[in-house]
Amino acid sequence: MRKDPFKPAARVAGQRQDVWSIVNEAALASPVQPITNLGQGFFGYNPPEFVLDAAREALGKVECNQYSPTKGRPRLKKAIANAYSPHFNRMINPDTEVTITTGANEGMLSAFMGFLEAGDEVIVFEPFFDQYISNIEMPGGKVVYVPMTPPKNGATQTTSAGEWFVDMEVLEDKITDKTRMIVLNSPHNPVGKVFSKEELQAIGGLCVKHNIIILSDEVYDRLYYVPFTRIATLSPEIAALTLTVGSAGKNFYATGWRVGYLIGPEHLIKYVSAAHTRICYSSVSPLQEATAVAFERADEEGFWDDSKKEMKGKMERFNEVWDELGLPYSIPQGGYFVLVNLAKVKLPADYPFPDHVANRPRDFKLSWFCIMELGVAAIPPTEFFTDANAHIVEDWLRFAVCKEDKILESAKERLRGLRKYIK
Template sequence: MNTRTAFSYLARTWQLQVPKHFQSIAGLSSRAYSSSTPTPTMALKPPQPAARVADRRQDVWTIVNEGAAASPKQPIVNMGQGFFGYNPPEFIINAAKQALDKVECNQYSPTRGRPRLKKALADAYSPLWGRKLNPDTEITITTGANEGMLSAFMGFIEEGDEVIIFEPFFDQYISNIEMPGGKIVYVPLHPPPNGATQDSSAGEWSVDFAELEAAISPKTKMIVLNTPHNPVGKVFSKEELLKIGELCVKNNIIILSDEVYDRLYYVPFTRIATLSPEIESLTLTVGSAGKNFYATGWRVGWLIGPPHLIQYAAAAHTRICYSSVSPLQEAAAVGFEEADKNGFWTSAVKEMKGKMDRFNEIWKELDLPFSDPEGGYFVLVNMKKVKVPDGYPFPDHVKDRPRDFRLSWFLIQEVGVAAIPPTEFYTDANAHIGEDWLRFAVCKNDDVLENAKERLRGLKKYISS
């Protein structure tokens, strides 16, 4: 059977809708494959998705974007997603442009990262570690912090291994742990007892260490720590970290310390890997150039840890994406090399804290309690006093979600400000902890923050004492 005959046969047999530009090849007319001649039929079922992505509810980002598109208050002020509203500083932008002119920066980088960036990181972090880090054996570059964490999970987690995470959590942790077959064990951070009635510190969100210890089992392989914390803004104290570290040493549990906001802290900040040699031997520290340099789209991250941990995370990274984006690794290296001489780290903290303090004035004006962040660029605000009118027309996929989803939708529709409902970062069992709060990102231009404040004054008529 020649090609022409075969194509004609397949079209008739399987009732193919052949594009017109192929019909002449097969010698077919539009009537040839719409013949009434009986043909075999197949009852094809759609391909089945993997369990890790099946039966997922509509995600928060889609809901917020959908709400924004439907809102009469256009354009919406986006205080939801944590991307910066402004560019990296000029010396870093220039480094990225210059990297594109270098042949080697437009080709594959070594799988563990460009030597210049690894050295720049070792030089930057060695003083914080109190010893010299080896750039070749203790650092690996990843395609963003998220891929770094996935590499850590893929390097160590097998079917049935348990991983402890604190609620609320960065939502990407969940799928990253489940992909290699890990089982997640949740331990909640408890909000301040008076958080619904008065302002509080993010540091008052607390760990119940009896709950944490009870969550540990012989199958516990890893614990995930996030400090400064997203979305709470908590910086774990040295005392809290010591307790966590000692439990991990006692039970031989790997610590994955997500420290992507490690240059944005407003209270003393302790890196858990620096507390003792025993704790350091179990710790992988995650970092992010995107968060450090206002460039979340660059997707340049890293892992720092002892060789006996790094080698397996690096092996997984190689199998996930082989190597990370070359020119932006080079630019990130320049960022670290020149940050101090440009006074960047100091100005970054000062500017973000200023934005945070100025934006949070609106909550004092509205008498809505907020949790004052100790680090990062998110603030949680308690909206218990906001009364949504009875019978408000929420879409079906929103009205059955926790109250913070309805609050988020309501704010978008009525005042034109988007914020993120934090119960997206909780299990259903603990969603009640976060259902009166909303998360706002302040990493925006000052005029955007002022616009948001003006719009939020529209909530006054919905607030009761």
């Protein structure tokens, strides 16, 4: 009998409704409008004017409105090499060690497509950015999870995100003959942890020992509030195994531009580029040109220091509300997300949660409740854990502070409404 032509592939069939659609649907249905959206990590304001001017100018150039070379526009690759060479303590070759991708996410997919065969294993730390999982499974890879352990007193006291840790013995026990890659994220989403030099040295040492490729997701690499180490800088042996992922969208407040990039040795980058060519051939030309100008001018505009100072200030001012309410949180070391523990918030026993929320962990109920009753959207972080380890964060919510100050102040005022539910 002929196979059902409308049967979806297993990789997309039978998946639970994703957290983004649940939160967005709840936001639309909330009686409290307009919603103060601190859920998804998109910026609530435009890129700086010098970046927007570069985009406008690029749109007027004929060559910028046609296909770019599959590996990226030469001007952008050179600008990235120049911007990152001082941070890598060596000269990066823009022609052989940089490739441009359609966002960091497609860049990571290209890395997995470039190296994974069916059955190859990839180690991922929990919590994880959810796109990692589908990107690994698409080419037939198997995800092997290693949980990060939160601070022992994180549920009762405000602690540093740096206190979340990886047990290196557990990590090494997960390594097998099939382990092909490991995914590292620093600064980390959603925890906000910046991995220390000692932690990175231990992870890098294991990868050298077992000959494992390191895919280092560093998309928040310009937003760190403690010393930040790039794993590729620790030794030539570690550098030879490392692909560093970056995001112009995160760097320049333009997540919709979808301009990402990978930096690494030629023997790795060329296969990422080959996969990228097969996936989408090339990335958006005028926005590549604008990103090149952004990198070229960022230092003279004082943009990097201003950006870091501004985001740290937003984080500190927003977190004042948790201090007021006596709710513990994890102080971020980087990025623009904060995890807050709401174990003290007692939800009404008879609250009418819909089935698709009632059947999920408590953080989904907390998220739904905050949207419906307070008009503030936040993300339940169990979405970034396996079911077995979801209990670690079922009392937490993730808030994004990359919004205008007036939005953050509105959120603080609304969140004070939790006071009557705190017991």
